[in-house]
Amino acid sequence: MSAALALGDDALVLSHRLGEWAGHAPVLEEEVALANIALDLLGQARVLLSLVGDEDELAYLREERAFRNLQLVEQPNGDFAHTIARQLYFSVYQHLLYERLAAGDGEFAGLAAKAVKEVAYHRDHAEQWVLRLGDGTEESHGRMQSGLDALWRFTGEMFQPVEGLDSPESGVDWQALESSWLAVVTDVVERATLTLPAGPRSGGWAAGAGRQGLHTEPFGRMLAEMQHLHRSHPGASW
Amino acid sequence: MAAVTADQTTQKTLGTANAAGGAGSTGAAGAMDPADADHLAAFDAAVAADERIEPRDWMPDAYRATLIRQMAQHAHSEIIGMQPEANWITRAPSLRRKAILMAKVQDEAGHGLYLYSAAETLGTSREELLDKLHAGRQRYSSIFNYPTLTWADVGAIGWLVDGAAITNQVPLCRCSYGPYARAMVRICKEESFHQRQGYELLLALSQGTEAQHAMAQDAVNRWWWPSLMMFGPPDDASSHSEQSMAWKIKRHSNDELRRRFVDICVPQAEALGLELPDPDIRWNEELGSHDFGAIDWSEFQEVLKGNGPCNEQRITQRRRAHEEGAWVRDAAAAYAAKHAPAQTSPRTPAPAPASASASASAQTSASAQHVEETA
Numbered sequence: 001m002s003a004a005l006a007l008g009d010d011a012l013v014l015s016h017r018l019g020e021w022a023g024h025a026p027v028l029e030e031e032v033a034l035a036n037i038a039l040d041l042l043g044q045a046r047v048l049l050s051l052v053g054d055e056d057e058l059a060y061l062r063e064e065r066a067f068r069n070l071q072l073v074e075q076p077n078g079d080f081a082h083t084i085a086r087q088l089y090f091s092v093y094q095h096l097l098y099e100r101l102a103a104g105d106g107e108f109a110g111l112a113a114k115a116v117k118e119v120a121y122h123r124d125h126a127e128q129w130v131l132r133l134g135d136g137t138e139e140s141h142g143r144m145q146s147g148l149d150a151l152w153r154f155t156g157e158m159f160q161p162v163e164g165l166d167s168p169e170s171g172v173d174w175q176a177l178e179s180s181w182l183a184v185v186t187d188v189v190e191r192a193t194l195t196l197p198a199g200p201r202s203g204g205w206a207a208g209a210g211r212q213g214l215h216t217e218p219f220g221r222m223l224a225e226m227q228h229l230h231r232s233h234p235g236a237s238w
Numbered sequence: 239m240a241a242v243t244a245d246q247t248t249q250k251t252l253g254t255a256n257a258a259g260g261a262g263s264t265g266a267a268g269a270m271d272p273a274d275a276d277h278l279a280a281f282d283a284a285v286a287a288d289e290r291i292e293p294r295d296w297m298p299d300a301y302r303a304t305l306i307r308q309m310a311q312h313a314h315s316e317i318i319g320m321q322p323e324a325n326w327i328t329r330a331p332s333l334r335r336k337a338i339l340m341a342k343v344q345d346e347a348g349h350g351l352y353l354y355s356a357a358e359t360l361g362t363s364r365e366e367l368l369d370k371l372h373a374g375r376q377r378y379s380s381i382f383n384y385p386t387l388t389w390a391d392v393g394a395i396g397w398l399v400d401g402a403a404i405t406n407q408v409p410l411c412r413c414s415y416g417p418y419a420r421a422m423v424r425i426c427k428e429e430s431f432h433q434r435q436g437y438e439l440l441l442a443l444s445q446g447t448e449a450q451h452a453m454a455q456d457a458v459n460r461w462w463w464p465s466l467m468m469f470g471p472p473d474d475a476s477s478h479s480e481q482s483m484a485w486k487i488k489r490h491s492n493d494e495l496r497r498r499f500v501d502i503c504v505p506q507a508e509a510l511g512l513e514l515p516d517p518d519i520r521w522n523e524e525l526g527s528h529d530f531g532a533i534d535w536s537e538f539q540e541v542l543k544g545n546g547p548c549n550e551q552r553i554t555q556r557r558r559a560h561e562e563g564a565w566v567r568d569a570a571a572a573y574a575a576k577h578a579p580a581q582t583s584p585r586t587p588a589p590a591p592a593s594a595s596a597s598a599s600a601q602t603s604a605s606a607q608h609v610e611e612t613a
Contacts, residue, residue: 022324022343026563035344042337056332080566136569229331236447238332
């Protein structure tokens with residue numbers, strides 16, 4: 001498995017999920033913000049997938065078992081708090097990872113240096129919303145806690161070393177990455193008057209096999225929608 | 239896409255309520271306070287001299303009401319207009335097209351924000367205008383009540399709907415009301431970009447496989463007539479037009495703009511290799527312009543009355559997004575109130591809770607800048 005495929009699939013799939021929000025966001029500013037984040041991620045996905053092959057063939061003609069994204073990013077949007085919990089977990093991870101890649105001299109250093117600015121914005125957006133929802137009303141507090149709890153078990157997978165990024169030259173120490181992630185998330189969750197979820201973060205019977213092409217049920221349906229038109233016109237250009 | 243249209247000019251024709259809530263007759267109404275008479279004279283002189291009217295300037299009540307109605311309708315059209323295109327984001331057939339479409343829908347939300355802000359300079363608020371939209375008391379462009387049935391519809395909307403909107407909106411860049419005119423300058427730039435992208439999408443389909451070409455032709459067949467209706471009713475049935483032209487809100491009549499649009503589209507359709515679904519289009523040597531077939535105004539009126547293919551669906555989705563987002567906006571307001579800077583005096587009433595988007599506003603400007611950087 002190539003690291004570009006894993007990181008590219010993460011960005012592609014999360015971008016798609018955020019694209020589903022268009023026209024449904026709770027406030028107009030969030031229509032802009034969610035679309036903006038989705039666009040950034042799609043841009044990253046296109047660069048990464050192009051390192052592996054043809055971006056459209058990879059996006060539209062692979063089946064579920066060939067995708068290497070984290071299970072976290074394929075999870076359905078749920079309510080706004082659920083979406084924000086997914087954004088917090090992933091954007092903190094992506095920010096810390098890209099910072100390290102940008103500082104290293106591996107093949108992703110240049111790409112990561114560019115993307116890290118975008119991802120810093122995504123992370124800030126997620127953190128600010130976790131604070132507002134956690135420390136907002138009783139209802140928003142409850143919903144934010146539920147979102148964090150529900151997605152918690154998908155977070156351990158993020159720290160299984162990605163093939164190709166598991167040597168010292170990559171600049172990524174996966175254990176240190178996990179500790180930093182946990183420290184950041186703990187701080188945000190506490191400032192938001194929320195509780196860090198209990199329970200295992202990986203190793204459960206399902207969570208944590210996306211990198212091996214083992215996904216959750218909603219993912220196949222997402223791909224069916226995403227790929228349908230492209231697959232209906234084999235060989236066409238758009 | 240933007241679609242300020244001339245639809246609003248039909249409101250009076252159709253006898254519907256004046257959305258802005260009791261516009262007077264005209265600025266020149268009967269017995270007038272002498273001070274107001276002076277103001278009116280100054281206002282008329284400014285309009286005649288092509289000067290811009292600004293928010294703090296005196297203006298006739300009816301001018302204010304007309305502008306609020308038109309700008310609100312324009313803003314609502316941007317917001318509702320996201321739906322038919324967003325319908326295809328998750329199915330866009332290539333990553334490049336997906337990125338273009340997402341950026342376009344994002345721009346539309348941004349245009350809605352500019353326009354609500356511009357309308358707020360007239361003494362209304364975004365919340366109030368959205369409430370009126372949700373209650374069915376203010377309109378949005380009739381065009382968005384048509385469904386996007388295939389991918390080619392995304393191209394047809396870009397080419398025809400955005401094209402019609404631009405034809406309508408470019409003259410608004412010279413509208414007498416400053417904040418509206420300035421919003422339009424910015425919006426028109428982005429719209430022109432969207433329109434070219436739509437054209438290019440259709441061109442790729444038209445020159446693609448047989449199935450793609452057929453898809454493109456079918457979309458043009460379905461969107462052509464509704465696009466012509468975006469210019470509003472014929473001049474002899476458009477009763478707001480005369481006053482709007484006198485105030486220099488409008489610069490050209492509905493029929494004049496419609497004809498201009500047809501003249502632009504005919505050669506573009508040829509270049510696309512697609513046919514316009516009107517056997518009566520022919521060059522009129524005398525006018526130096528194209529004649530075209532009769533528009534089915536009964537269909538237009540049905541759509542305006544709420545009986546178009548998607549009226550119910552569009553407004554239901556908008557209301558649902560608003561209702562389901564209420565707890566998020568409440569949370570942002572509660573957080574802002576809790577974290578507001580300390581009061582200087584205990585007697586001062588608490589500041590109005592920052593709107594849902596106190597934080598989100600800051601994000602928007604960051605994000606707008608961000609888009610420009612990545613564009």
